[in-house]
Amino acid sequence: MGTLILNASSQTAVESRMAMTETIKAKNLAGTASAAGDPHSTGTTMAIQDVTLRYGDANGVLALDDVSLKVARNEFCVIVGPSGCGKSSLLYLAAGLNDATSGSIKVDGREVIEPGPDRGMVFQSYTLFPWLTVRANVEYGPRRKGLPAAQRKQIVDQYLDEVGLAPFADHYPAQLSGGMKQRVAIARALANDPAVLLMDEPFGALDSQTRGTMQKLLLRVWERQQKTVLFVTHDIDEALVLGDRVLVMTARPGKIKAEIKVDIPRPRSMDVILEPEFIALKRRILGLLHDEIDEDH
């Protein structure tokens, strides 16, 4: 394959990340290795290294161009970017649902080749199994793993409780609202105790009020469960409310343009969007994304 790794020839991942951070002069990102200052960080969970994705042959569309990033253990990392920038494609690669043209993705040091339960994923579309009840949906992963019934029940009860849907355990997905379906989807992914939780605009199809509720719920679950999350969205508010770190992606070909550390203290309330610190970060990301759109024309 005529893989084109355009500018990775001399830079290591850390160097290239440092080059990126130079675009954000105001923030101190010294050390750079992902969320170095993160109190509950104890190492790298996911390492994406020089990943390029080209659809079709060597002349096909370049969807991702030499993307490198690291997600620290228990970090909440958010990728934000314009639609069509390849941020979802990157998540599908991380899940193992698609093959990169070149580059490598490692989770806990192991190369990602196939999809697997160590990389739970929540999709934008509703992907609950409609023929299974809420309980059986959450139980699906533990059942595939061959866990004994008693242990499965304990896991299912725990996570249904976590997302507040215990009273709906025997409902079918068709009987639930969109927000409830995504809560079950989160519980179902967590029931496998994945090393990393991949979330592809999971609240994109929800109305804004439900989205706020879901963000609050996700933060609560994340703070309690201590999970590594890689979250993709095009909503800047969502990215800043949720993330420890926000990576801004450029469009076609997808590249990581900037890395912004979100130093807003936790636990965060939904009112955080009114804080001057938040607004300053939002202005910076908006500026980065606007540059993108201007370059397009």
Next chain:
Amino acid sequence: MAQRRTAWTRLTTPFANIPASTATALALAMWVAVIGGWALLSYGRVVPNMFLPTPGTVLQTTYRMSLDGSLLYHTFTSAKVVILGFIVSSLISVPLGLWMGTYRVVQAPLEPLVNFIRYLPVTSFVPLFILWIGIGIEQRIAVIFFGTFFQQLVMISDCARSVSRDLVNASYTLGTKRSEAVWHVIFPAALPAILDTLRVTMGWAWTYLVVAELVAASSGLGYISLKAMRGFQVDVIFMAIAAIGLLGLITDTAFRIVRSRVAPWAP
């Protein structure tokens, strides 16, 4: 709001619901109109009774043939042919269709061939079947099989192919292996659509009955219709047609019940 709309507006609004009582009344009125029209044409001698029997004569014939057991006998023979042909066809078409819809490598060789065969008229194969299989019940079952199998295969493969990719992807991220996806995800996800396909093709199987009993049958509803034609017993033909329609209605209802039991989650 709705109260201010006239009844006519409500009935002529696209996709609007009508009261259950209105729906039942309309359905009954249709039957009354058809049977009434038939009665008018036959009792009024608008059409000679030799061609169009009166409802009374058909009822009398049905009563007579019910009493001597011949109606039940012929009905049973026909039902056996149709149901056996349908079951054999479904047993092969459901798994093969699932594979065809799931794996391009199965679809690629099969689809062009199946699309060629399924446009061939079943009647053109009757002489071949007689040569190959003979004139027993197997030949009639073969006709039903041939009429339903290829249609089922294409439709069931479409059911499998239209399963959401993200549903399968989600199952992979939950620990499903590629080889397990057909059984654990694609089959249950496609099941409601597969049952609908079976219900529709069961109706088609009934329509091939008379073709199946055209040659060399000695019993069955199609057979007595053909025999009645030679003797100008139009009442018997009418009875046989009504019996086939009624049997179709029964199997259709049975499939609807099975679907609501097996796939209660599906709308």
